[in-house]
Amino acid sequence: MTLDPGRLGQAKADLAETLRSMRRRAGRTQVWLALRCNISQTKLSNIETGRVTPGLVDVELILKVLDAPPELATQVAALARLASTEWQGKRASWRRGLEKRQAELAGLEREATTLRYFLPAMVTGLLATPEYVTAGLSHSPVDTSKTVARKLERQAVLYDSAKHFTFLLTEQAVRWAVVPRAAMAVQMDRIASISHLPNVRIGVIPTGTVVSRGPMNTFTVYDQRLATVETFTGRIVFQDARDIAEHLEVFCAYESHVFFGDEMRALLAEWAADCRA
Structure with missing residues (x-):
């Protein structure tokens, strides 16, 4: 994923939507995922609504718990890095x-x-x-x-x-x-x-x-x-x-x-x- 200044602001919204969709497709609740990622449900909710930009450690943990395929995990990790850039x-x-x-x-x-x-x-x-x-x-x-x-x-x-x-x-x-x-x-x-x-x-x-x-x-x-x-x-x-x-x-x-x-x-x-x- 290249660094496109015009995409930086959108990347945060894209990351939030992607993580929320992955959890829902896996059939998991926020409470279930938050507990296994050792973060609060409030923080996870803020991540999924774009109010909080997660660090790569949080994102990688979420991907691991949701058992994301390697190719998808790589794409989401790159998106997370872009979302942390302004x-x-x-x-x-x-x-x-x-x-x-x-x-x-x-x-x-x-x-x-x-x-x-x-x-x-x-x-x-x-x-x-x-x-x-x-x-x-x-x-x-x-x-x-x-x-x-x-x-x-x-x-x-x-x-x-x-x-x-x-x-x-x-x-x-x-x-x-x-x-x-x-x-x-x-x-x-x-x-x-x-x-x-x-x-x-x-x-x-x-x-x-x-x-x-x-x-x-x-x-x-x-x-x-x-x-x-x-x-x-x-x-x-x-x-x-x-x-x-x-x-x-x-x-x-x-x-x-x-x-x-x-x-x-x-x-x-x-x-x-x-x-x-």
Whole structure:
């Protein structure tokens, strides 16, 4: 089953209908199935009406208890994975107001305790200077003044010692000239400064480092419950445990090639000096 953004919302309804139909064809009641799946009848009812999106573990257990044929089980498992994925289009964000997206991100950051960011192309707003943030939004067709303010307000979360942040940036992300060279040097200084916070780890992968897996997308993992992937036209939100685990695996693979601490700050100082030269 391919990831079609237009199908993501429908997948939840399709999954609910499919599971409900399978139970009825098997001649089983919700109470019978819930008892054998070790879940409440209320939860099963919510799954079958689409009010709750089940995880793959729940779906696989339901399929096993109902003795679903292997081919059907594979199709339903793929549908469950799709139902746990959300597409957030950029144009829809523009219509709603970009500052609302900032409120959503602030909520995710507030709820999470361990946050991991892989940044292959640009610096994220949490690490950015005001000039960098403003320039990064210059392509937007809507007023961005409130969005800039909200992005900068969100940076306060970095000083919450109960949270732990890890940022992995490629050299391209650090050096991509979003603003003029002098301002880029200040941006690099900003990253170096934030890296001294005890709950923040910032690492860079210099160009030329041999890494077998290409840096395909910017992505963020919030604890072990949600991952977001950025594209040019929007973002994909993964809530399925297997998708999150795969992103964590990729993150750890990149992390093994990263320079942290004084080595990272020495590289930033060298690149900033190039900008100031």
